[in-house]
Amino acid sequence: MTEENDFSFRRKSPEEILAEIERLKKGKLKIYIGSAPGVGKTYRMLSEAQDLKKEGIDVVIGLVETHKRQETADMIGELETIPLKQINYKGTTFFDLDVEAIIARNPDVVIIDELAHTNIPGSKHSKRYQDVLDILDHRINVLSAVNIQHLESLHDAVQTITSVKVRERIPDHLLDVANEVILIDVSAETLQKRLREGKIYENHKISQSLENFFTQRNLSALREMALREVADDVDDKADKTAAMIRAAAINEKILVCVKNDDNAEKLIRRGWRISNRLRAELFILTAISGTWNDLDPYTRKKYEAWKKLANEFDAHFIVETNHNRKIFNVITDVAKQHHITQIILGQSVKTRLEELAKGSVVNAIMRETDGIDIHIVADSRRN
Numbered sequence: 001m002t003e004e005n006d007f008s009f010r011r012k013s014p015e016e017i018l019a020e021i022e023r024l025k026k027g028k029l030k031i032y033i034g035s036a037p038g039v040g041k042t043y044r045m046l047s048e049a050q051d052l053k054k055e056g057i058d059v060v061i062g063l064v065e066t067h068k069r070q071e072t073a074d075m076i077g078e079l080e081t082i083p084l085k086q087i088n089y090k091g092t093t094f095f096d097l098d099v100e101a102i103i104a105r106n107p108d109v110v111i112i113d114e115l116a117h118t119n120i121p122g123s124k125h126s127k128r129y130q131d132v133l134d135i136l137d138h139r140i141n142v143l144s145a146v147n148i149q150h151l152e153s154l155h156d157a158v159q160t161i162t163s164v165k166v167r168e169r170i171p172d173h174l175l176d177v178a179n180e181v182i183l184i185d186v187s188a189e190t191l192q193k194r195l196r197e198g199k200i201y202e203n204h205k206i207s208q209s210l211e212n213f214f215t216q217r218n219l220s221a222l223r224e225m226a227l228r229e230v231a232d233d234v235d236d237k238a239d240k241t242a243a244m245i246r247a248a249a250i251n252e253k254i255l256v257c258v259k260n261d262d263n264a265e266k267l268i269r270r271g272w273r274i275s276n277r278l279r280a281e282l283f284i285l286t287a288i289s290g291t292w293n294d295l296d297p298y299t300r301k302k303y304e305a306w307k308k309l310a311n312e313f314d315a316h317f318i319v320e321t322n323h324n325r326k327i328f329n330v331i332t333d334v335a336k337q338h339h340i341t342q343i344i345l346g347q348s349v350k351t352r353l354e355e356l357a358k359g360s361v362v363n364a365i366m367r368e369t370d371g372i373d374i375h376i377v378a379d380s381r382r383n
Contacts, residue, residue: 027136030180032145035223038200039184041145046075059109063097087120094120109141116150116168148226156266161221171312183230188219252280255340263346272313282315287322287330328364342373
């Protein structure tokens with residue numbers, strides 16, 4: 001006989017029931033994630049598509065990038081392919097995913113490669129992952145693929161490791177949207193061997209790739225990152241309900257304080273990763289001396305980029321005017337107003353002498369608040 005207080009039989013809240021109903025109305029998303037190009041994500045998707053077809057499931061290709069890899073091209077076989085949409089932009093004709101045609105065709109499953117791709121202006125959406133979300137809303141299941149370096153919250157870590165600034169990125173919440181995240185894992189040695197054999201890039205790109213992105217150090221670090229991220233995603237999905245209950249009980253709230261410098265986006269991403277682990281509410285704060293309309297176009301554009309990033313992380317973006325207030329007063333006022341439990345700040349650029357003369361922001365915040373943890377994130381300066 002099962003006890004009435006058995007956690008597995010806990011009654012779901014109305015909000016949980018509504019969320020589950022909404023989820024059932026959508027198609028299912030499976031993401032194949034790898035540490036680098038050439039691990040075999042597209043090949044694996046096509047292999048699964050062939051298996052589904054044999055089972056009588058209506059599966060089509062929305063878009064597949066073979067990158068001239070013969071083994072991948074051969075795996076397409078007789079799978080139906082939805083013709084790409086022709087888009088004219090600045091006198092050049094491009095071909096991209098045809099979202100409307102896929103929705104009209106209404107298959108059981110569609111394969112859509114290169115999830116982080118930026119669409120040609122004139123497309124239905126600006127990013128391919130938005131195409132995928134649209135298709136899921138029409139109850140069509142999607143198989144897609146992406147590399148670990150395209151996750152938004154890992155942008156700074158990837159740039160530090162590889163010295164490459166990845167421009168095409170996807171919001172991390174897509175891993176939460178996905179019903180399954182499959183890691184396609186191969187060793188750094190195997191990837192380099194595939195590259196030398198011409199199975200990843202054309203011959204003229206091989207030497208340069210081995211010396212830059214495809215070094216042993218980079219590939220090993222990216223592989224470790226992919227393994228850890230997928231493992232964390234599995235743990236999060238398995239323990240999501242318990243984590244939400246703990247978060248509600250603790251009521252953690254994270255405040256990230258950013259200023260007009262190159263460290264701002266790094267701080268926002270770091271804040272999201274902390275809040276995501278804690279299932280905590282996230283707030284992004286910046287302060288300006290005048291009004292929003294007083295900002296010059298360049299500065300306003302940067303602030304808009306931070307706001308967009310905050311929206312991707314489902315965070316509250318707060319702009320405060322400090323006027324005659326000290327910055328630590330702005331921070332502590334917001335922290336008290338929103339019952340913040342943790343504050344994240346960038347490393348101070350003041351010298352020790354300046355801090356002694358003008359005071360430390362961290363010390364001032366600690367004097368004005370009680371029970372708030374403060375995290376200091378190192379800036380991106382290179383000595």
